[in-house]
Amino acid sequence: MARPASSCTQKPTLQFSWPGSGKQTCHVFITQVGPQLIDLITALWFGFVGACVGSFLNVVAYRMPLGLSVVWQPSRCPNCKRPIRPYDNVPILGWLWLRGRCRDCQAPISPRYAVVETVVGAVFFLLAYGEVFSGGLNLHRGPLTDLTGAWHTVWNPYWPLLVTYAVHVTLMALLTVLVLFSLDEMSAPRRFIGVAVALLAGAAIAAPGVWRHAVLAPGVDEPQLAGALVVLALGAAPGASLAWMSRRRAAKRSALKSPAAAEQFNAAIAVMLLGMVVGLRGLATATLPGLAALALFAAQRGRSGARRAALSAAVWIAALVQILFWRPLIDWLWS
Numbered sequence: 001m002a003r004p005a006s007s008c009t010q011k012p013t014l015q016f017s018w019p020g021s022g023k024q025t026c027h028v029f030i031t032q033v034g035p036q037l038i039d040l041i042t043a044l045w046f047g048f049v050g051a052c053v054g055s056f057l058n059v060v061a062y063r064m065p066l067g068l069s070v071v072w073q074p075s076r077c078p079n080c081k082r083p084i085r086p087y088d089n090v091p092i093l094g095w096l097w098l099r100g101r102c103r104d105c106q107a108p109i110s111p112r113y114a115v116v117e118t119v120v121g122a123v124f125f126l127l128a129y130g131e132v133f134s135g136g137l138n139l140h141r142g143p144l145t146d147l148t149g150a151w152h153t154v155w156n157p158y159w160p161l162l163v164t165y166a167v168h169v170t171l172m173a174l175l176t177v178l179v180l181f182s183l184d185e186m187s188a189p190r191r192f193i194g195v196a197v198a199l200l201a202g203a204a205i206a207a208p209g210v211w212r213h214a215v216l217a218p219g220v221d222e223p224q225l226a227g228a229l230v231v232l233a234l235g236a237a238p239g240a241s242l243a244w245m246s247r248r249r250a251a252k253r254s255a256l257k258s259p260a261a262a263e264q265f266n267a268a269i270a271v272m273l274l275g276m277v278v279g280l281r282g283l284a285t286a287t288l289p290g291l292a293a294l295a296l297f298a299a300q301r302g303r304s305g306a307r308r309a310a311l312s313a314a315v316w317i318a319a320l321v322q323i324l325f326w327r328p329l330i331d332w333l334w335s
C-alpha cells in the first residue's frame, strides 16, 4: 500500500545537508531530536546523582550497624585502612578501573558496591523519565502538568513534580539500605529507622501536596498538613504492626539475632516506609508486584542472596513498580 509522503511521518534524522536545503532536517532536529537529547542528558545526570547516593548508601549499610559515623569519616579500605583517593571514589567507574581491587593492598573490593551504585543510579534514571519528564503521568492523581520533557520540568523547574520525585527516590534509597541490611543478616538499627521516619514525616510537613496521591478519600484533592500526616500514619500502620509482631515472635524464640528474624523485621520496616509514602490503597496495590517478585525469588532458592533478602527485595521491587505504574495499577484494580 502506498503511504502518503507526508513530512509528519518522517522519523527524525540527523543528516548533513547544505544550507538552504536543510530547513526540514533542522526543524525536525530542534522539535524532536533536541528535546530527546536534553531528556537523555538530564536523565543521565540524575542517574549519576543516584549512583553517588548509592555510594553513600553502601557506607550507611556498612557503618550504621557498627555504630560508626556515616558522615564524618573518609572512606577507607576495610583491609589496609588506607583512605580511598577521591578519584577512585567515583561511583561505578572507580570500581571498574581498579578492577575491583584496592589500589594500595590489592585486596578485592566486593562488586556489591558497584552493583548498588548502578541499581540506585538506574532508579533515579527511570523515575526521571517515568515521573518527571512525563509531567507526573504515573501518579495516582497525575499528570501534575501538561508540560513534558526535561526542558519544561527540570531546566525550567516545575517544583511540585521535582519534590514528588525527590520523595520517591528517597523512599527507594531507604528501601535499598534495608535490602543491604538483610544481605548482611542484620536487623535495621533503631537509628536508621528513626532517620527514615523523620525524613518522610519531614517531607510530609514541608510538602503535604505530595501525599495527595496517597489519599484514600476521593473527595480530598489537596491534603493540608494534618491530612498528609494522617495518610502517612495510616499507611505506616500495617508495616509497623508486622515489625512489632516479628520482633515479638523472635523474642519468644530467643532468636532476635537470627538472619531470618532480621530479614522479616527489615521487610516489615520496608512495608512501613512504603505505606508511609503510597498510603493504604497504594500498599494494597503493591502487594501484587510484591507477590510476583517473591515467586520469582522462590524459583531461585539456591542462591544465597535470594534466600537472605527475598522479602525485603520483594518490597523494593513492589515499591518501584507501584511508583512507576501508580495510576494504571490503581485504575486497573480499583475501578
Ligand SMILES: [Zn+2]
Pocket (backbone or CB within 6 Å): 077, 078, 079, 080, 081, 082, 102, 103, 104, 105, 106, 107
Ligand atoms: Zn587496601
